[in-house]
Amino acid sequence: MQIVTVSGFKGGTGKTTLATLLSVAATLEGCKTAGLDLDNNTRNYGSILTRRRAAGLASPDHVAMVEFEDEAAAPVRHPRWLDSMVRMARQEGYELLVIDTGSGTTEDRYRAHVIADVVLTPLNESPSDLHGLFAAPGTPQAAKVNYRELVESARFERQSAGLPAQRWHVCRNRVSHLPTRLGKIVERRVDQLVTEVGLEAVWCVRDRVVHRSIALDGRTVLDAPLGAPLTMSELAGRSEARSLLGMLARASVREPMKLAA
Numbered sequence: 001m002q003i004v005t006v007s008g009f010k011g012g013t014g015k016t017t018l019a020t021l022l023s024v025a026a027t028l029e030g031c032k033t034a035g036l037d038l039d040n041n042t043r044n045y046g047s048i049l050t051r052r053r054a055a056g057l058a059s060p061d062h063v064a065m066v067e068f069e070d071e072a073a074a075p076v077r078h079p080r081w082l083d084s085m086v087r088m089a090r091q092e093g094y095e096l097l098v099i100d101t102g103s104g105t106t107e108d109r110y111r112a113h114v115i116a117d118v119v120l121t122p123l124n125e126s127p128s129d130l131h132g133l134f135a136a137p138g139t140p141q142a143a144k145v146n147y148r149e150l151v152e153s154a155r156f157e158r159q160s161a162g163l164p165a166q167r168w169h170v171c172r173n174r175v176s177h178l179p180t181r182l183g184k185i186v187e188r189r190v191d192q193l194v195t196e197v198g199l200e201a202v203w204c205v206r207d208r209v210v211h212r213s214i215a216l217d218g219r220t221v222l223d224a225p226l227g228a229p230l231t232m233s234e235l236a237g238r239s240e241a242r243s244l245l246g247m248l249a250r251a252s253v254r255e256p257m258k259l260a261a
Helices: 016-028 044-055 081-091 107-114 127-134 147-160 182-198 232-251
Strands: 004-007 035-038 062-064 096-100 117-122 169-176 202-206
Touching: 004 016, 016 044, 016 096, 016 117, 016 169, 016 202, 016 232, 035 044, 044 062, 044 096, 062 117, 081 107, 107 147, 127 182, 169 182, 182 202, 202 232
Parallel strands: 004 096, 004 117, 035 062, 035 096, 117 169, 169 202
Antiparallel strands: none
16 A cells, blocks of 8 residues: 655645645545545545535545544544554455644654655645655754754654655646746756656646646546536646656555554
């Protein structure tokens, strides 16, 4: 089973959109897929998957966390509860687990990076996104919550535990259809960082109305449109989503992870 953690250092970059596109594309290709929403504030990913099922659309299974009305009375979760959920998903025969995270520095979010085979990070064409993701720790440009440092710490923990090296992909999200000066600057900077921070392929998803409307009923560019023919933009969007899925298919074979008890 492959584990993909979709994450970044802040909200609004398109994490949930990419998690939805990836997991729906995998489901439509016949891959037994599960989705886990770690964003306790918005729960957007879980909400979208619930809407898809209600609309009769092919949907990955939503692995829901147990919630309590009175959080103060809730039992304390084991720090490695996420490992247990991964183990159960593997026992249930899932081939892909997509984890959508929130922003911040919670233990759950960090653990989702440690157990991931692939980390997928969306990046808008914005200097703030660029600095927040890749500015070296301790530099004036670095964000207070330094995402680059988080990924490096997770990779070090995996290495110390003898786990296979994970892959880190960046997806330039909401890219303008017309070339822009800012877009070219971001593209050049990300290309430079491929070797500097150990990135692999850099993916591109263009700005499309259909992506921004996913939260309405869970319908994605991969689904049949309602009462209208497919547009060229939607066809292109399908190609982009399938390219993301192809990134997983090209992953090297890895031994199953040894999870903590």
